[in-house]
Amino acid sequence: MVDVSQHELVPDHTVLDDAELEDVLEEYDIKKTDLPKIQRRDKALPDDAEVGDVVKIVRDSRTTDTAVVYRLVID
Template identity: 50%
Template sequence: MAKKKGFDVTEHELVPEHEVLSEEEAQEVLEEYDIEASQLPKIKSKDPVAKAIGAESGDIVKVVRESSTAGRTTAYRFVI
């Protein structure tokens, strides 16, 4: 019996681009906004997108959304 292919959540049209930041990139973001990582909005490590991109607890994830009204926006999430 052939193994069933899984659904790649990152390819769905409603899922914005997610990227795990390197330690250096994460530090730059925290310094730019003068915050601690724990002050960022949270995303669980068990979230389907977090799992798909290999995000682990303690990582910071960059989320880039396209919008017809706001254009391209960037947000950050702290993985818990």
């Protein structure tokens, strides 16, 4: 079976630790529940991602080299 998360077109997904999460929430002045959602069954998520975690996704961008987005993992 193919591991989709390792495909070259899938951007890097990283689970944030508590300190990183606090920095992100403070920077944007939001609550964790205000973040866009991603379902736990999404094949691009790391195996250690659990419901309630926040994932940092780093994508290639034509205008800024990289674009960073954050998603809250839901069931």
